Amino acid sequence: MTDPAFPAQQQPPGLTGAMDPVPDHGESSYRGSGRLDGLGALITGGDSGIGRAVAIAFAREGADVAIGYLPEEQEDAEETARWVAEAGRTAHLLPGDLTQEHTARALPGRAAEALGGLDVLVNNAGFQMARRDSFEDVTTDEIDRVLRTNLYALFWVTQAALPHLGDGASIINNSSIQAFQPSTALLDYASTKAAINNLTVNLAAELGPRGIRVNAVAPGPIWTPLQPATQPEEKIEQFGKDTPLGRAGQPAEVAPAFVFLASPSDAGYVSGTVLGVTGGKPVF
Structure with missing residues (x-):
């Protein structure tokens, strides 16, 4: 178990190296078993945090990945790509600001071209303040900014990805415990996450006849660069202590939920669900 206490800290958005402690993305712990062999996955916000952990896990399960990220987060994206390469898979780095509609709609096509097809879409990019x-x-x-990052971009990217997704493909949206237990300081962010849950269920119903599964993962308090960049210092010192497990989670503890939902063999009959990884907080 990790130490539940974090030192007070703030930093500019998006960069991992200055965090204390540096998050665990599964670099030394995740072991793959070929559950995603031969698949191609697009992960938005894949440079750091949960996105990096998912990229590492997907690669170790046999998938090549395309990573969408903001251009100013190039350093983190390159580090994620290095871990993917160490797993023997290929990472395609596709920078761009998804709050711009033309950039968001172009991303899936760029990913499909780089990967030679597209099997999994992970809508992970998000912003809070x-x-x-x-x-x-x-x-x-x-x-x-919150709506365009968390909701508009998800619509645009998913719409543009659908022509590239066939029978057996999977869409996984990143929701949040905030959709179920919203904090007053995050009311705009929480609203987008509740909308993502609704969208997930509706898309699962619409796309099921096409053989495309749609699910969401709802993380609880997870130690990612978003936290010290957008939370007051005093909140960081208490971050995650209000969970039944008494601590924040690490990105490496969320990634297996994405692997499960992406796996055609493990989750082939799972669609329209929101899977909580919350340290014990209820997601209903």
Whole structure:
């Protein structure tokens, strides 16, 4: 078990190296068993945090990956690609700002071309901002960034990915415990995650006849670069202690849920579900 305490810290968004402690993405722990052999996966926000852990796990399970990320996060993306290569698989780095519709809609085609096809789409990119005192402090620009990153981009990327996804393909959306137990400081972020749950269920119903499975993973408090970049320092010191397990989770502890849902053999009859990885917080 990891130490539940984190030192107070803040940092610019998106970079892993300055975090204390550095998150565990499964670099030394995840062992694959060929569950995704030969598949091609697109992971948005795949440069760091949960996205990096999923990329490493997918690669060790036999998948090649395309990673979408913001251009300013190139350093983290290259580190993720290095771990994918060490697993003997290929990582294609595809920078771009998904809050721009043309960039988001172009990404799946770029990924499919690089991978030689597309079998799994992981909608992982997300943004939150908790440094505010009340609902009245939320600005239009903040709302717009959260909605465009978490929801609009998911719509655009998924719509553009569908022509490349065939029978047996899988879409996995990153939801959150915030969809079920929203924090007042994250009301805009929590709203998008509740919408993602609804979208997941609806898409599963619509795409099921095409043989495409759609699911979501709802992480609890997970130690990723998003936390020290968007939470007050005093919140970081208490981060995750309110879970029944008494600690925050690591990205490496979330990645196996994505592997399970992506695996045609393990989750071939699983669609329309939201799988919680929350340290004991309920997802219903």
